[in-house]
Amino acid sequence: MADASHSSAACRLHIFCLFLALGSFVWGYNIGILASVLAHPGFKDVLGDRDASLGLITGIYYLGTWLSYIFVAHPAADKLGRRYAALGGMLVLCAGQALQASAAGSSFFGQILAGRLVSGLGTGVVSTSVPLYQGEISPAKQRGRFVVMNHIGFVAGLASGFWVGYAITFWDNDYGRSAGWRVSIALSFIPAFIFLAGLPQLRESPRWLVEHGKSQEALETLNFYREGSFTRDDIHHELSEIERSVSAFRSSGLTWTSLFTDPGLFARMWRAALLQFMAQISGATAMKYYLPMLFRSLGLSPRLALMAGGIEMTLKIACTVVEMMIIDTAGRRLTLILGAAVMAFSMMINGALPFAYPNNSNRAADFVCIIFVFIYSFGYGISFGPAAWVYGTEIFPTAIRARGLSLAASGGSIGSLITAQVWPVGIRNLGSKVYFFFMAVNLLCVPVIYLFYPETKGRSLEDMDVLFRGRRHGNIYLGSPTGSQTNLLRPEEADEGQVRLI
Numbered sequence: 020m021a022d023a024s025h026s027s028a029a030c031r032l033h034i035f036c037l038f039l040a041l042g043s044f045v046w047g048y049n050i051g052i053l054a055s056v057l058a059h060p061g062f063k064d065v066l067g068d069r070d071a072s073l074g075l076i077t078g079i080y081y082l083g084t085w086l087s088y089i090f091v092a093h094p095a096a097d098k099l100g101r102r103y104a105a106l107g108g109m110l111v112l113c114a115g116q117a118l119q120a121s122a123a124g125s126s127f128f129g130q131i132l133a134g135r136l137v138s139g140l141g142t143g144v145v146s147t148s149v150p151l152y153q154g155e156i157s158p159a160k161q162r163g164r165f166v167v168m169n170h171i172g173f174v175a176g177l178a179s180g181f182w183v184g185y186a187i188t189f190w191d192n193d194y195g196r197s198a199g200w201r202v203s204i205a206l207s208f209i210p211a212f213i214f215l216a217g218l219p220q221l222r223e224s225p226r227w228l229v230e231h232g233k234s235q236e237a238l239e240t241l242n243f244y245r246e247g248s249f250t251r252d253d254i255h256h257e258l259s260e261i262e263r264s265v266s267a268f269r270s271s272g273l274t275w276t277s278l279f280t281d282p283g284l285f286a287r288m289w290r291a292a293l294l295q296f297m298a299q300i301s302g303a304t305a306m307k308y309y310l311p312m313l314f315r316s317l318g319l320s321p322r323l324a325l326m327a328g329g330i331e332m333t334l335k336i337a338c339t340v341v342e343m344m345i346i347d348t349a350g351r352r353l354t355l356i357l358g359a360a361v362m363a364f365s366m367m368i369n370g371a372l373p374f375a376y377p378n379n380s381n382r383a384a385d386f387v388c389i390i391f392v393f394i395y396s397f398g399y400g401i402s403f404g405p406a407a408w409v410y411g412t413e414i415f416p417t418a419i420r421a422r423g424l425s426l427a428a429s430g431g432s433i434g435s436l437i438t439a440q441v442w443p444v445g446i447r448n449l450g451s452k453v454y455f456f457f458m459a460v461n462l463l464c465v466p467v468i469y470l471f472y473p474e475t476k477g478r479s480l481e482d483m484d485v486l487f488r489g490r491r492h493g494n495i496y497l498g499s500p501t502g503s504q505t506n507l508l509r510p511e512e513a514d515e516g517q518v519r520l521i
Contacts, residue, residue: 026247040172051180083139096421108144170405178332291427299434338400358402363461365395370454
C-alpha cells in the first residue's frame with residue numbers, strides 16, 4: 020500500500036467528503052435556526068397565543084423525516100444514485116424552507132406546519148444519501164473519519180443557525196422584528212445552492228455503479244479516489260470484492276424484506292435502528308430545539324441565551340473533530356459507551372441542582388448547570404452524534420444499504436418525535452426532574468451497547484457480512500447461517516473454527 024494520506028487522490032477524497040458535508044450543514048442550519056425563530060419576538064407576534072403548539076412545530080418535522088426514511092429516501096438513493104438523490108432531497112428541503120419563510124396571514128400556522136413537513140421529507144433523503152456516499156467511497160480503515168465529516172457539517176450548521184439567530188436579535192427595529200426571522204430561514208438557500216451546483220460534478224459511488232452493471236466506471240471511480248494511496252492490485256481487489264458481494268447477494272435470493280425475515284440481516288436492522296433511536300431519545304433533540312429556553316430558565320437573558328447556544332454548538336464542532344480523529348482507532352463501541360456515561364452524569368447534575376436550589380435561588384448552581392450542558396454536548400459529540408450514522412452506514416450489504424440505513428434512520432425520527440413532545444411537557448409539569456428520565460435513558464444505553472454491538476472499525480463494507488450471522492457464498496457471508504451461531508470473525512478466521520458468539 021502506498022502512502023494513504025498525502026496522495027492527490029487522498030486530497031480529493033477529503034475535499035469531496037467535506038463538500039458533501041455541506042448538505043448536512045443545511046440540515047443542521049435549519050434545526051439550529053428554528054431554535055432562535057421560536058424565541059424571536061416577531062415570530063411570536065404572528066404565532067399568537069400558541070405556546071402549546073411549539074411541540075407540534077418541532078414534531079411534525081420529524082414526522083416528515085420518518086415518512087421520507089420509510090417511503091422515499093431508499094428508492095431515491097437506489098434508483099437515482101447517491102448524488103442525485105441528495106440533489107432531489109435538497110430541492111425538496113428548500114421548498115419547505117420557502118414555505119416557512121413566506122408564511123403569513125390566516126394560513127400562517129398551517130403554512131409553517133406544511134413547510135416543516137416538506138423540509139423533513141427532503142432532510143430524510145439528504146441525511147441518508149450523503150453518509151451513504153461518503154461511506155462507499157472511503158477506504159475501510161479510514162471510513163469512520165470520512166463519514167464523521169458528515170456530522171461535522173451538521174454541527175457546523177447547527178452552530179451557524181444559533182449565531183445567525185443571535186445576530187438577528189440586534190436587528191431590533193420594527194422591520195427587523197417582522198422580517199428578521201424570515202431572513203434567517205432564507206439564508207439557508209445560500210449553502211443549499213452551492214451544494215446543488217456542485218453535486219453533478221462528483222462521480223457516483225463505485226458500489227452503486229457495480230450494483231447497476233457499470234463495473235468499468237466503478238473502477239475509474241476507485242482509481243480516482245485511491246490512486247497514489249493504494250496499489251493497482253489493491254484497487255482491483257477492492258472492485259472484485261464489491262462485485263463478489265453484489266453477485267452473492269443476488270444469487271442468495273434475499274431481498275429488502277429479508278431485513279425483517281432473515282435473522283442475520285435483522286440482526287443488523289434492529290441494531291442500527293435502535294442506535295439511531297437511542298441517539299435522539301438521549302435528549303439530543305431537546306438540546307437542539309429548546310437550548311435557548313433552557314438557558315433562559317437558568318437565568319440568562321434572551322440574547323445571552325442565544326449567544327450561549329451558539330458557543331455550545333461551536334464547541335460541539337471541536338468535539339466532533341475529536342471523534343473524527345479517534346473513531347477509527349478507539350472504535351465505535353468505546354466512544355459510544357463513554358459518551359453515554361458522560362451524558363447521563365450531565366443530565367443528573369441538571370436535574371439535581373435546580374431541584375435542590377429552585378427558582379434560580381443559587382447563581383453558582385445555575386452556572387454549574389450551564390457548564391454541564393456543555394459537558395453533555397461533549398459526550399454527544401464524541402459518541403451518538405456521529406457514530407450512529409457511521410455504524411448504520413457500514414453494516415448493510417450494498418444492494419440494500421440505502422434501504423437499511425433509511426429504515427434505521429426512521430428510528431431516530433421516532434426518538435426525536437418523542438423527545439420533542441416529552442421535553443416541553445415534562446419541563447412544564449415536572450420541572451428539572453424531567454432530566455432524570457433522560458439520565459436513566461443514557462445509563463441504559465451503556466450495557467445495551469456493550470452487550471449487543473460488535474465492533475466494526477477497520478473492516479471493509481463487504482466484510483461486515485461475517486459479523487452478523489453470515490451465510491457463506493464462496494468467500495462472502497450473507498444472511499443467516501444454517502446454525503444459530505453468529506460468526507464475528509473474517510472468513511479465514513472462521514475456517515480455523517475460531518468463533519465468538521453474541
